[in-house]
Amino acid sequence: MSTNPRLVLVLAVAALCGCDKPAGSATEVVRPAPEVYRASFATSRGSFVVEVTRSWAPEGAERFYRLLQARFYDEARFFRVVRNFVVQFGINGDPAVEARWSNLTIADDPVKQSNLRGTITFATSGPNTRTTQVFINLKDNAQLDQRGFAPFGKVVEGMEVVDRLYSGYGDSPPRGEGPDQNLIETQGNVYLESKFPMLNYIKRARILETPK
Numbered sequence: 001m002s003t004n005p006r007l008v009l010v011l012a013v014a015a016l017c018g019c020d021k022p023a024g025s026a027t028e029v030v031r032p033a034p035e036v037y038r039a040s041f042a043t044s045r046g047s048f049v050v051e052v053t054r055s056w057a058p059e060g061a062e063r064f065y066r067l068l069q070a071r072f073y074d075e076a077r078f079f080r081v082v083r084n085f086v087v088q089f090g091i092n093g094d095p096a097v098e099a100r101w102s103n104l105t106i107a108d109d110p111v112k113q114s115n116l117r118g119t120i121t122f123a124t125s126g127p128n129t130r131t132t133q134v135f136i137n138l139k140d141n142a143q144l145d146q147r148g149f150a151p152f153g154k155v156v157e158g159m160e161v162v163d164r165l166y167s168g169y170g171d172s173p174p175r176g177e178g179p180d181q182n183l184i185e186t187q188g189n190v191y192l193e194s195k196f197p198m199l200n201y202i203k204r205a206r207i208l209e210t211p212k
Contacts, residue, residue: 033065038156038208041073045165045200048158049208050120057109060122060130060152065207067132072101073205077192079179081167081200085141088123089202090133091181093189098132102185106130109150115141118159119151136162165200 035054041047054061067073072092080088092098107128115121115137121144123133136155137144155162170176179199183191192199 033062037065039064039068040204040206040208041158041202042204043078043161043165043200043202046158046161048155048161050153051156052120052153054152056113057122057150057152059106059109060150063106063122063130063132064134064152067101068205068207071205072097072132073202075189075201075203077179077184077189077196077199077201078165079181079184079192079196079199080135080172081165081169082138082171082176083167084139086135086137087162087165088133088135090123091184092132093192095186095188098185098188101132104131108148109152111145111148111150113151115144115149115151116154118155118162120153120155121149121151124148138163166198168198169196 033052033054036051038049038051040049052061052064067090073090075093076089076091077093078087078089079091080086092101105128106122108124108130113119117137117139120134120136122130123135124130127148137151169178172178173180179192179196
């Protein structure tokens with residue numbers, strides 16, 4: 001009997017995010033994210049709001065929605081803040097939680113929007129490797145468009161907060177001496193709090209009620 005791999009992945013993500021278990025029908029589990037939705041991020045530096053547009057990058061918009069439902073980003077550090085370039089986050093502070101999501105990759109989206117200042121985009125390490133990490137563009141980074149980075153939303157409130165996030169540690173290795181992503185994944189916030197205590201972090205990230 002053949003199995004739909006997309007449905008299997010959605011069911012796996014639903015289990016991780018604590019969604020209701022399916023009761024005779026998968027429709028409740030696989031209901032897509034709204035066409036447009038907003039998420040509020042309360043951080044140690046202030047608050048900002050992201051608006052996601054599904055048509056920009058459907059796979060990315062859907063994954064971000066599930067991560068927010070799972071409260072995945074709570075307590076996550078802004079571990080890569082490079083002035084005049086990007087702010088990157090999306091590694092869970094608990095290595096056990098991070099491990100459960102690390103292999104749940106999603107397919108690439110076509111790039112329909114440019115990586116302009118304020119847009120939010122999934123990070124990638126190659127074709128079809130997106131999982132949980134995202135970045136916010138601090139300036140227009142159109143050069144990323146040709147490399148397959150597909151924005152799925154933008155900061156619509158509080159961009160000044162994003163601009164003020166602590167950047168003193170610089171880029172990640174090997175380009176800089178900031179936090180090592182491999183060590184964040186295996187040691188979590190224990191590593192970051194010990195070695196990089198000045199990093200700003202997300203206190204709470206929640207989906208806002210969709211306007212009727």
